[in-house]
Each structure stands twice: as structure tokens, then as C-alpha cells.
Amino acid sequence: MMKKIIAVAGAFALAACGGSADDPVEDESLDDAVDAVIPDTSAGTYTSTNPEGVEVSVALNADGTYTVSEGGEMVESGTWEDNIRGTCLTAEGGDGEDCWNIQPGAEEGMMDVTGADGETMSYSFEG
DSSP, rough: HHHHHHHHHHHHHHTTTTTOTTSSSHHHHHHHHHHHSOOOOOOEEEEEETTOOOEEEEOTTTSEEEEETTTTTTEEEEEEEEEEEEEEEEEETSSSSSEEEEEEOOOTTTEEEOOSSSSEEEEEEOO
């Protein structure tokens, strides 16, 4: 009952200000905040060595496509985009996106790539 009274009072307060409870609130600072968390990942090739010693290359193409190669052999392809969850790859025939956080590494030309599991690997970057 109390929640209903609060909701009705809120609707009346908005109506008194010339709006209604259904009118969206315009706040450009929210748009700026969302833009600030969406990454701006550079297209290029990210290369590392996995724990088994095999070279892994991820090529993010400017047209929004990508390929993953292990040991020189392509093992996956699909599309990628930057969104609020990070740099997200969607494999052809896959069942959803796999998102990564890509940040500049400690050394020039290196990038730290963190997966959803929290594991971080260093990749060299060629753009």
C-alpha cells in the first residue's frame, strides 16, 4: 500500500512540473557517461603465446570482422564491436558474444587483454 501511495505522489509531482510519469528524463550527462565506458578499440592484429606455447593471433578488421589463428591456422571468424561490455566478438555459428577488456600494456606496443574469466594476457599489437 505504501509503495502505491509513493508512486501516485511521484506521478502527481511530475504532472505539477509539466511532465508525466511516462515522459523520459532528458539527461545528456548520462549519454556522456555511457560513451566514456564504451571502449574505442583499434583495428589491427593482436598476437600472443598461449600457455601451451602456441602463437595466437586475433585480427580485428576495420570492417567489423575478425579472425583468430592458432599456430598459423585459422580457428575462428566472425564479427566484433565495442559496446558497454567491452570489445565483443561474435563467432560465426556461435551462441553469443565473448567480451574482452583491452588496455595499453606496460610496454610500448603491448596490450593487456582481460577475458570474462578475469585472466589477463599480454598481446603485441600491430595496427
